[in-house]
Amino acid sequence: MSQTASADQTASAGTSTGVPAVATSGLRKAFGSRVALHDLTLRVEPGEVFGFLGPNGAGKTTAMKILLGLVRPSGGEALVLGRPPTEPAARRRIGYLPEHFRFQEWATGAELLGFHGRLSGMGAAELAGRIPELLDRVGLAGRGGERVRRYSKGMTQRLGLALAIIHRPDLVLLDEPTSALDPVGRREVRELVRELAADGVTVFLNSHLLTEVEAVCDRVAIVSQGRVLASGPLDDLAGAATQLRLLLDRADRDLLALLGRRGRVVGVEGTTVTLAVETLDVAPDLARLLVGAGYQLYGMVPVQRSLEDIFVDLVGEVQEG
Amino acid sequence: MNVLVVARWTVLEARRRRLLAAGVVLSVAFVALFALGYGLLYHDQQQAVLEAEALGSGALSAREELLAVSTLLLVLGLYGVQFLGALLGLFLGVASVSPEIDSGALHAVLARPLSRVEYLLGRFLALAGLVAAYVLLMSGALLLTARVVAGFTPGDARRVVGLMLLEVLILLAVSLLGSTVLPTLANGVVMLALFGVAWLGGILGFVATIPPGNELLANIGTAAGLLLPADAVWRGASYHVLPPSFLAATALAGEVDGPPFIATAPMAPAMLAWALAYPAACLGVAVAAFRRRDL
Numbered sequence: 001m002s003q004t005a006s007a008d009q010t011a012s013a014g015t016s017t018g019v020p021a022v023a024t025s026g027l028r029k030a031f032g033s034r035v036a037l038h039d040l041t042l043r044v045e046p047g048e049v050f051g052f053l054g055p056n057g058a059g060k061t062t063a064m065k066i067l068l069g070l071v072r073p074s075g076g077e078a079l080v081l082g083r084p085p086t087e088p089a090a091r092r093r094i095g096y097l098p099e100h101f102r103f104q105e106w107a108t109g110a111e112l113l114g115f116h117g118r119l120s121g122m123g124a125a126e127l128a129g130r131i132p133e134l135l136d137r138v139g140l141a142g143r144g145g146e147r148v149r150r151y152s153k154g155m156t157q158r159l160g161l162a163l164a165i166i167h168r169p170d171l172v173l174l175d176e177p178t179s180a181l182d183p184v185g186r187r188e189v190r191e192l193v194r195e196l197a198a199d200g201v202t203v204f205l206n207s208h209l210l211t212e213v214e215a216v217c218d219r220v221a222i223v224s225q226g227r228v229l230a231s232g233p234l235d236d237l238a239g240a241a242t243q244l245r246l247l248l249d250r251a252d253r254d255l256l257a258l259l260g261r262r263g264r265v266v267g268v269e270g271t272t273v274t275l276a277v278e279t280l281d282v283a284p285d286l287a288r289l290l291v292g293a294g295y296q297l298y299g300m301v302p303v304q305r306s307l308e309d310i311f312v313d314l315v316g317e318v319q320e321g
Numbered sequence: 322m323n324v325l326v327v328a329r330w331t332v333l334e335a336r337r338r339r340l341l342a343a344g345v346v347l348s349v350a351f352v353a354l355f356a357l358g359y360g361l362l363y364h365d366q367q368q369a370v371l372e373a374e375a376l377g378s379g380a381l382s383a384r385e386e387l388l389a390v391s392t393l394l395l396v397l398g399l400y401g402v403q404f405l406g407a408l409l410g411l412f413l414g415v416a417s418v419s420p421e422i423d424s425g426a427l428h429a430v431l432a433r434p435l436s437r438v439e440y441l442l443g444r445f446l447a448l449a450g451l452v453a454a455y456v457l458l459m460s461g462a463l464l465l466t467a468r469v470v471a472g473f474t475p476g477d478a479r480r481v482v483g484l485m486l487l488e489v490l491i492l493l494a495v496s497l498l499g500s501t502v503l504p505t506l507a508n509g510v511v512m513l514a515l516f517g518v519a520w521l522g523g524i525l526g527f528v529a530t531i532p533p534g535n536e537l538l539a540n541i542g543t544a545a546g547l548l549l550p551a552d553a554v555w556r557g558a559s560y561h562v563l564p565p566s567f568l569a570a571t572a573l574a575g576e577v578d579g580p581p582f583i584a585t586a587p588m589a590p591a592m593l594a595w596a597l598a599y600p601a602a603c604l605g606v607a608v609a610a611f612r613r614r615d616l
Contacts, residue, residue: 031615068432071615088434096432102425106337118326119433163429 019082021046021171021202022067026076029062029226036062038226040076044219046170049193049203051217051234053210053307055315059226060206061099064173067204068096081171092121095164099175099206101157103148109135109159110144113166120167134162139188153180161192165201172196175206190216210308220307222314229314237310242280243303246273249296258293262286274303323435327443328450335451344409344455351405352462355398359391360470366390385566391471392567396559396583398463403485403555406456410489411512413448414496418611419505428616437611445497445604452489460485476568477561484558484588487596488551492516494603495549501611515549523552527581543592550596557588557596 020043027040037059044050052060065071066078069085083090103112110131117127135144138158148156157180164172174193178186193203193216207213213220214234221231230237243266248255251271259265259275262282267274277283280302290297335341367387374383418441421427431440460482467473475481495515499508522545529538546553560583568585588596 065428065616068428070428070431072613088436088439090434091432092434094432096429098425098428098432100425103429104334104421104426106334111333115326115330116429116433119323119430119435121434160429 019046020044020079021048022050022078022080022204024063024067024076024078027063027066027073027078028075029059029066029071030074036226037066037073040223040226040228042221042228042231044202044204046202047197047200048219049197049217050205051213051220052204052206052223053208053213053220053311054223055208057225058223060208060223061175062226063223064096064175064204064206067173068094092167093170095167095169095172097157097160097164097172097174097177099179101160101180103156103159103163105149106147108145108147109140109151109162112148112159113144113162116163117166122167130166134166138162138192154182154185157181158185161189165196169201171202171204173204173206176208177205178207178209178212186212210311214307222311224315230310234307237307242277244275244277244280244283244286245299245301245303246275246290246297247271247299247301248273248290249298254293255290255295258289262289323439324443324446327435327440328447331444331447332451335447340451344451348455348459351401352459352466355401355463356466356470359394359398359466362394363387363391363471387471388473388564388567391467391473392563393580395463395467395473395475396562396580398466399460399481399485399559399562400555400582402456402459402463403488403558406452406459406485406489407492407516407551407555409455410452410492411496411509411516413452414493415500415505415509415512417444417448417497418500419503419508422616423505431616438608441497441501441604441608441611445494448493448497449490452493453486456485456489457482474564475562476564480561481558484554484561487600488554488558490600491549491551491554491596491603494600494607498603498607498610501607501614516551518545519549519552522546522548523556524581546592547595550592550599553588553592554596556582556584557593559583560585560587 022042022044024040024042027037027042029035029037040059040063042063052063054060062071066073067080067085069087069091072086078085080090081093085091085094107115113131113134114127117130118124122130131144132141135141138161140155140158140162143151143155148159151159157177161174161177164174177193178189181189190212193205196203197216197218203216205213205217217234219231219233220237222229222237244263246259248271251268251273255273256265256268259273262285263275263277265273266276277286283300283302287297287300370383370387373386418427421430431437464475464478464481467475492512496508496512499512503511522542524542525538526542526546529535529542562583563585
């Protein structure tokens with residue numbers, strides 16, 4: 001995607017107002033007896049790239065639809081850019097890429113962009129310049145006159161991204177934006193998200209792809225079965241779950257008792273013990289302690305856990321419970 | 322403003338889906354066939370009537386018989402137009418909202434600063450314009466054919482066309498309402514069934530007028546008309562096709578009933594009022610239901 005077009009994004013992307021881009025409290029949604037969202041409380045600050053991460057069926061799409069006024073919550077409150085999303089005017093500064101990115105297939109890409117631009121209050125003259133520029137930006141230059149029916153899946157998804165940002169929104173909600181793309185396309189989407197972020201646009205990203213979220217998001221919430229299991233800045237989440245792998249001459253009951261006071265023993269394999277600790281700062285002290293107690297310490301390796309490990313642990317716990 | 326954007330988009334859709342082209346081709350074919358048949362039958366009948374008149378036989382005078390023939394032919398043609406218009410209205414209404422929900426195309430549209438009321442109104446306005454243009458052109462062409470071929474003047478051409486327009490708007494509105502609450506296929510089935518019930522109600526109402534008359538049948542007919550006043554409105558339109566001289570002549574001859582799908586008496590004012598309010602009521606319910614619907 002071309003790098004040149006990013007400068008046109010509005011600089012006043014809501015960063016100075018202090019109003020959160022997204023704020024929900026106690027959001028609940030039940031479809032009949034099935035509860036899709038239990039008690040969702042979230043806050044996304046302006047300019048953030050926020051990752052909403054969870055397995056399929058976790059309630060991510062429902063939450064996003066509530067933020068767009070497409071679904072009415074059963075309880076709780078949602079505000080986008082400070083207003084309830086059910087007010088049409090509140091959606092003026094919001095862009096959206098739906099999960100299955102299905103659009104009217106009888107129309108051409110350029111016609112769809114024109115239609116959505118008009119609905120967002122753009123004039124014909126403004127659109128005449130904006131549409132080719134945007135097609136170029138998402139890698140569809142010269143394809144705007146073709147019917148969407150003839151687009152490949154990847155092209156349709158690129159068109160969906162263009163639709164989401166046609167009106168230079170302050171907040172963009174992307175529901176699984178790379179699901180249909182090949183690795184090159186995924187990288188281009190990551191580039192686009194970074195460009196948006198650089199322009200001060202808030203990005204709310206639904207995904208079950210951890211690599212995608214790890215690559216672009218400032219902050220994530222991990223959701224499963226309609227509940228937020230963990231949330232925070234990416235570094236904190238990863239850091240909070242730091243582990244040390246200790247290679248010792250023996251792993252007896254006394255050792256486990258000793259280690260249990262400094263952290264949480266999460267695995268023992270032979271004489272190798274894995275210990276979850278608050279921070280790596282405990283390592284030197286722990287080494288002295290072990291040696292002082294008469295153990296031979298052959299190695300101590302910090303294990304940085306990936307988001308995927310955290311995700312699988314958290315989601316696994318919920319599903320077992 | 323947004324209503325117009327949606328309406329224009331809907332007309333573009335009709336063009337792209339070749340609805341307009343197909344409609345024009347089939348309409349031209351229908352009108353041509355009608356004109357041909359009308360001309361041939363009218364001239365045959367004219368010939369026969371003139372011969373009979375020369376022999377001095379027949380209950381009605383030759384002119385009156387000719388008038389009866391040209392009237393019935395025109396009513397038959399208009400019956401065909403209202404039937405096609407009704408199906409067009411039903412199909413467009415059934416295809417108006419639910420397919421867009423099913424395909425997911427509506428989600429991105431309604432995430433725009435567009436209210437659901439604006440969306441429904443835009444859809445209805447565009448589709449109403451299309452079916453209205455269809456009925457207007459087709460009924461106009463038939464009335465013109467009758468005038469050119471037979472010098473025929475209907476009782477009240479404006480009311481004929483006006484009521485036929487009302488009929489297709491009723492069907493469009495009720496099927497659009499169905500489209501906001503039911504899946505496409507279910508809505509199609511329900512709407513065709515409703516249309517059938519209304520048609521049957523009209524026939525029952527007609528049968529009820531045959532002496533000695535049957536009050537229960539008449540009431541069932543009225544109830545069906547209230548449920549969906551499409552057939553009742555068509556009967557109202559058909560009455561205004563009949564020239565006063567035709568009515569006078571058939572009354573004299575004791576043939577007050579006519580064919581079972583037309584009326585020889587004007588529409589009851591209460592039914593007319595109900596029929597006029599019906600599309601607005603359907604739209605109102607559609608808006609109320611659609612605003613609350615989760616997509």
